[in-house]
Amino acid sequence: MNFKNLLVEKKDTIAIVTVNRPDKLNALNGETLEELRDLFESLQDDNSVNVIIITGAGEKAFVAGADISELNKLDETTAKDFVEKGQSVFDLIENLGKPVIAAVNGFALGGGCELALACHIRIASERAKFGQPEVNLGIIPGYGGTQRLSRLINTGRAIEIILSGDMISAEEALKYGLINRISRHEELLGDAVELAKKICSKGQIAVRSALKAIVATNYLHLNDGLKLESDLFAECCATEDFKEGTSAFLEKRKPNFKNK
Numbered sequence: 646m647n648f649k650n651l652l653v654e655k656k657d658t659i660a661i662v663t664v665n666r667p668d669k670l671n672a673l674n675g676e677t678l679e680e681l682r683d684l685f686e687s688l689q690d691d692n693s694v695n696v697i698i699i700t701g702a703g704e705k706a707f708v709a710g711a712d713i714s715e716l717n718k719l720d721e722t723t724a725k726d727f728v729e730k731g732q733s734v735f736d737l738i739e740n741l742g743k744p745v746i747a748a749v750n751g752f753a754l755g756g757g758c759e760l761a762l763a764c765h766i767r768i769a770s771e772r773a774k775f776g777q778p779e780v781n782l783g784i785i786p787g788y789g790g791t792q793r794l795s796r797l798i799n800t801g802r803a804i805e806i807i808l809s810g811d812m813i814s815a816e817e818a819l820k821y822g823l824i825n826r827i828s829r830h831e832e833l834l835g836d837a838v839e840l841a842k843k844i845c846s847k848g849q850i851a852v853r854s855a856l857k858a859i860v861a862t863n864y865l866h867l868n869d870g871l872k873l874e875s876d877l878f879a880e881c882c883a884t885e886d887f888k889e890g891t892s893a894f895l896e897k898r899k900p901n902f903k904n905k
């Protein structure tokens with residue numbers, strides 16, 4: 646697949662996706678969003694890919710938001726289509742069924758922060774800055790920010806970030822629980838790859854089952870979530886990986902998972 650605004654590199658079973666509009670700080674225009682949809686749909690079906698990393702091109706930005714030159718033309722009717730399109734792409738990422746790691750290398754603002762929020766794990770460079778500056782433009786976050794930020798972090802913090810429109814540093818984002826950890830800028834991608842490799846070394850049926858159960862907490866009540874967990878646990882016990890993992894422990898050797 647060829648993309649105008651995305652770069653895709655594969656390392657073993659890891660796909661590294663780079664949003665590549667550095668002259669516009671990787672702002673998400675409609676074309677880039679559609680490319681993200683096409684790419685993630687193909688990654689979802691690609692059995693050779695177990696973990697995806699997403700980052701931004703250039704030295705300054707992960708993604709500096711939706712493209713404001715497109716936003717500026719919206720009216721009440723077209724706005725609905727606009728946000729539903731972005732929301733559906735980010736839903737696809739969150740519900741991909743495989744882990745997606747955001748390697749946040751700089752500004753993650755508006756739709757960029759929302760893209761990171763739709764990923765399952767967020768690692769940030771010490772230079773990263775996060776924010777939902779939509780109120781500065783007379784709008785609100787529309788690609789899931791009001792919902793995902795307030796579910797991920799303390800509601801009061803989410804309200805402060807969204808209503809102030811202020812940016813926060815990587816350190817503040819870590820303190821608030823918005824990100825998992827901070828890396829040295831030069832080591833960010835390497836650290837993300839190391840984490841991805843660790844996840845790839847596990848049985849992927851177990852990895853995907855755990856992810857599915859955790860993502861489901863977004864929409865299931867506890868009892869239904871526990872039912873899903875027990876169903877998925879039982880399914881894992883029917884796999885060759887389960888026999889291999891438990892036997893390897895008892896035989897004091899490393900497991901050799903076949904993802905079957």
Ligand code: COA
Binds near residue numbers: 668670709712752
């Ligand atoms: N949409 C469209 N273009 C954007 C953009 C966005 N969200 N963010 C940055 N750009 C463009 C700028 O217009 C500029 O383009 P130009 O060189 O053709 O004029 C280029 O990217 C570089 O940005 P610039 O503002 O010059 O960089 P900076 O280092 O001075 O400031 C930011 C960086 C991130 C603080 C600033 O670009 C910014 O505030 N961007 C908008 C963030 C935002 O509101 N996002 C939410 C949108 S819903």
